[in-house]
Amino acid sequence: MPDVQALVNDFVLKLKRRKIEGSHASAQHTAELLRSVISHQRMPYTNQAGALIDAVKAVGEQLIAANPVELAVGNIVRRVLHIIREEDLSSTATAIEGLGLSAGSDDDDEGQHEDRPALSAAALAAAARSTLRAPSLQTLLEDIPDSAAAPQPPSSGGDSEGKSKSADKNIRSRKLKHDVIEAINELIQDIDTCHEQISEQAVEHIHQNEVILTLGRSRTVKEFLCAAKEKNRSFRVFVAEGAPRYQGHVLAKELVSKGIQTTVITDSAVFAMISRVNMVIVGAHAIMANGGVIAPVGINMVALAAQRHAVPFVVVAGSHKLCPLYPHNPEVLLNDLKCPSDLLDFGEFSDCMDFGSHGGSPLLHVVNPAFDYVPPKLVSLFITDTGGHNPSYMYRLIADYYSADDLVVKRRSTS
Amino acid sequence: MWLRSASFVLDQRQQQEEPSSFFYDPRFYDPRDPAQLPPPSPSIDPMDQNPNPNHGISAYYQTRAEHHAVVTSDWLAQAQAAVGRDAAPSSGRPTAAASSSSAARTGSVGGGGKPFSVIDEFNYWRKKPDLAEAVAAIMALAAVIRSSEATTMMELEIELKKASDTLKSWDTTSISLSAGCDLFMRYVTRTSALEYEDFDAAKLRLIERGEKFGEISLKARRTIAMLGQDFIFDGCTILVHGFSRVVLEVLKLAASNRKLFRVLCTEGRPDRTGLRLSNELAALGVPVKLLIDSAVAYTMDEVDMVFVGADGVVESGGIINMMGTYQIALVAHSMNKPVYVAAESYKNDSCELLQFARLYPLDQKDLAPALRSIDFGVPIPSGVEVETSARDYTPPQYLTLLFTDLGVLTPSVVSDELIQLYL
Numbered sequence: 001m002p003d004v005q006a007l008v009n010d011f012v013l014k015l016k017r018r019k020i021e022g023s024h025a026s027a028q029h030t031a032e033l034l035r036s037v038i039s040h041q042r043m044p045y046t047n048q049a050g051a052l053i054d055a056v057k058a059v060g061e062q063l064i065a066a067n068p069v070e071l072a073v074g075n076i077v078r079r080v081l082h083i084i085r086e087e088d089l090s091s092t093a094t095a096i097e098g099l100g101l102s103a104g105s106d107d108d109d110e111g112q113h114e115d116r117p118a119l120s121a122a123a124l125a126a127a128a129r130s131t132l133r134a135p136s137l138q139t140l141l142e143d144i145p146d147s148a149a150a151p152q153p154p155s156s157g158g159d160s161e162g163k164s165k166s167a168d169k170n171i172r173s174r175k176l177k178h179d180v181i182e183a184i185n186e187l188i189q190d191i192d193t194c195h196e197q198i199s200e201q202a203v204e205h206i207h208q209n210e211v212i213l214t215l216g217r218s219r220t221v222k223e224f225l226c227a228a229k230e231k232n233r234s235f236r237v238f239v240a241e242g243a244p245r246y247q248g249h250v251l252a253k254e255l256v257s258k259g260i261q262t263t264v265i266t267d268s269a270v271f272a273m274i275s276r277v278n279m280v281i282v283g284a285h286a287i288m289a290n291g292g293v294i295a296p297v298g299i300n301m302v303a304l305a306a307q308r309h310a311v312p313f314v315v316v317a318g319s320h321k322l323c324p325l326y327p328h329n330p331e332v333l334l335n336d337l338k339c340p341s342d343l344l345d346f347g348e349f350s351d352c353m354d355f356g357s358h359g360g361s362p363l364l365h366v367v368n369p370a371f372d373y374v375p376p377k378l379v380s381l382f383i384t385d386t387g388g389h390n391p392s393y394m395y396r397l398i399a400d401y402y403s404a405d406d407l408v409v410k411r412r413s414t415s
Numbered sequence: 416m417w418l419r420s421a422s423f424v425l426d427q428r429q430q431q432e433e434p435s436s437f438f439y440d441p442r443f444y445d446p447r448d449p450a451q452l453p454p455p456s457p458s459i460d461p462m463d464q465n466p467n468p469n470h471g472i473s474a475y476y477q478t479r480a481e482h483h484a485v486v487t488s489d490w491l492a493q494a495q496a497a498v499g500r501d502a503a504p505s506s507g508r509p510t511a512a513a514s515s516s517s518a519a520r521t522g523s524v525g526g527g528g529k530p531f532s533v534i535d536e537f538n539y540w541r542k543k544p545d546l547a548e549a550v551a552a553i554m555a556l557a558a559v560i561r562s563s564e565a566t567t568m569m570e571l572e573i574e575l576k577k578a579s580d581t582l583k584s585w586d587t588t589s590i591s592l593s594a595g596c597d598l599f600m601r602y603v604t605r606t607s608a609l610e611y612e613d614f615d616a617a618k619l620r621l622i623e624r625g626e627k628f629g630e631i632s633l634k635a636r637r638t639i640a641m642l643g644q645d646f647i648f649d650g651c652t653i654l655v656h657g658f659s660r661v662v663l664e665v666l667k668l669a670a671s672n673r674k675l676f677r678v679l680c681t682e683g684r685p686d687r688t689g690l691r692l693s694n695e696l697a698a699l700g701v702p703v704k705l706l707i708d709s710a711v712a713y714t715m716d717e718v719d720m721v722f723v724g725a726d727g728v729v730e731s732g733g734i735i736n737m738m739g740t741y742q743i744a745l746v747a748h749s750m751n752k753p754v755y756v757a758a759e760s761y762k763n764d765s766c767e768l769l770q771f772a773r774l775y776p777l778d779q780k781d782l783a784p785a786l787r788s789i790d791f792g793v794p795i796p797s798g799v800e801v802e803t804s805a806r807d808y809t810p811p812q813y814l815t816l817l818f819t820d821l822g823v824l825t826p827s828v829v830s831d832e833l834i835q836l837y838l
Contacts, residue, residue, distance in 0.1 A: 289823075290816065290825055326816065328646050328648065329648050393827075396831070
């Protein structure tokens with residue numbers, strides 16, 4: 001499948017060069033790319049789900065490495081993996097014969113490569129979790145030893161049955177692929193329509209004559225506000241301009257064209273204006289598993305101001321921004337340092353940039369971080385396409401969208 | 416002669432190596448201008464600025480110790496002994512000697528010639544450095560089954576019940592001990608093991624399962640270590656309170672992954688668990704600093720994260736742990752430092768829940784107090800009460816994340832999981 005590989009390389013290059021930016025665009029591209037990867041994947045006789053998962057993981061690994069800060073890419077990869085697992089489970093459940101073959105073989109594999117670090121940690125946690133979800137606690141004693149003690153070879157039982165049912169299996173394999181592609185299409189559609197679904201809830205949150213504050217420009221926020229306007233709510237919006245990219249100016253123009261009363265303020269005026277504000281609505285770059293938010297720079301300041309004046313701080317985000325990872329040191333590790341040309345024009349500080357003196361390093365540094373991390377306690381509400389949620393509820397959504405085996409997207413070296 | 420407290424013994428060792436000491440900065444004791452710069456502590460005589468120029472110990476605390484004479488020579492001897500002794504694994508339980516007699520009295524189960532004591536068995540397993548207490552309890556109970564001469568399930572059950580009651584009454588303070596006992600009892604009384612036709616087969620199965628549990632626990636600890644070590648980044652400073660094998664495992668793994676970090680250990684009075692932990696960490700080559708328990712707030716601003724273990728995790732998502740955890744969590748919370756808890760999932764307080772329907776402590780006194788004798792080194796005057804509780808309850812809002820073998824959980828997830836289990 002050389003054409004798929006070319007597509008992958010092309011996308012990796014685009015991600016690396018930051019040609020594709022923004023979680024919406026990258027999520028969509030990732031989903032489309034993975035769909036073509038799956039449709040070109042040749043299906044083996046046995047363990048088709050495993051083959052699909054390996055193929056997706058191989059591609060996903062490259063994509064995540066290309067731009068680790070763009071968390072949406074990883075999210076979509078994990079969503080697709082989850083879809084494959086779910087579809088496989090449901091298809092094996094309907095065809096009772098092959099049950100335990102593909103689903104079981106995954107577990108056994110993990111049991112065998114248990115000495116491998118991070119991957120097996122997550123997998124073991126998942127295994128422990130699933131056993132604990134079972135009716136009672138004594139499964140802790142019952143089940144884990146079973147899988148550890150008797151890793152029965154997955155092929156021995158499956159093969160004999162597999163041969164007799166080969167015709168049936170062939171149909172089933174095509175069906176699995178078909179189902180997965182169907183589900184990915186749905187996912188792509190979800191990503192497309194998440195704005196509409198979020199903005200449907202706008203009237204529940206924005207009331208007559210309220211004052212809303214936002215910072216920078218987010219498409220989700222724009223559609224959210226416009227939807228409230230279309231339902232004939234009249235309200236005012238303060239837009240902090242969002243230095244250094246001044247996307248707030250763009251948003252203000254868009255809002256005015258829809259007939260919303262808009263006031264542009266500087267970022268530094270947020271604290272001065274917050275006492276008049278009824279609600280802060282902002283977009284996000286990613287939502288982490290603990291309910292923390294990675295958002296455009298400046299939003300943490302807004303969140304702190306909102307907390308100081310007890311103003312509700314609402315984050316609107318599509319579910320593709322929901323990331324199942326916990327942030328470690330997010331201010332540094334999940335941040336992107338942008339080009340300083342946003343801050344100052346070329347040559348503006350050239351006299352300070354004298355590399356000749358002071359041992360070759362200039363006295364002046366210009367740093368332009370792209371993101372802020374907002375801790376979960378500052379967030380009052382998340383509005384996603386499935387409704388409004390508390391920060392402490394995020395883990396539940398994540399359990400719905402992702403399977404715990406996929407938290408670390410890395411291929412096993414043996415496969 | 417001026418006498419020192421336990422922590423000063425260690426302080427001095429360190430300061431002998433680097434003689435420059437904050438307390439002896441001469442600027443603080445400027446004799447020329449006593450009015451403009453008053454002496455930093457009331458007990459320092461301005462006429463006698465350097466009473467003890469040779470060792471770098473705070474003059475304030477020297478004189479204070481002299482005045483109040485709280486510190487006695489046998490305390491010092493004890494402290495020095497403790498420093499020397501902490502290499503020996505898990506020794507020095509004050510109750511150990513007292514209980515051996517009670518063990519002989521009540522602990523012998525199973526008839527026959529050789530008396531078998533659960534508690535001896537338990538102590539044997541407990542001495543093993545990498546076995547958690549709950550596992551040791553299960554091992555001991557498995558040994559009871561092995562040595563039992565019962566011929567029916569009922570007899571065996573009664574014997575086990577007796578043994579586990581003995582174990583539990585031997586050390587009522589340990590949650591994980593009683594959790595281990597209850598878990599195993601529940602397993603014996605209610606599992607499919609009872610469905611076996613053959614009594615011997617059922618017995619064998621029970622023993623086998625009991626011994627597997629040790630492996631499960633070890634595996635759980637490894638999982639936790641892998642999850643937890645991601646949170647340790649290069650150059651960070653970690654405050655650890657109490658001795659927890661899981662926390663030690665996390666730090667060990669991080670150290671073996673060549674992460675560079677520094678650990679601050681609290682002393683962990685009265686049983687000096689921090690000394691033991693610092694000993695283990697020093698052996699790994701991790702830079703360790705010991706603090707007295709009251710120095711937590713003083714050092715918190717240089718700390719990046721707090722790591723604690725847990726004796727038990729309760730339904731609210733809070734933890735029960737060694738005395739002092741609550742105040743450390745409070746200090747960390749007020750300074751915006753993350754508090755991470757490492758705990759194995761069987762410590763999720765299932766058994767308590769089964770017994771008392773639910774354990775949802777609302778304040779410290781809601782817990783049955785786990786008392787422990789505290790040695791102050793000097794006779795306490797009659798009529799003076801001593802707070803002897805060994806553990807406290809830390810509410811969930813002061814915890815950041817829990818690392819369990821079920822994955823990384825926020826406290827609210829813990830309560831969700833537990834509620835799902837015991838609906």
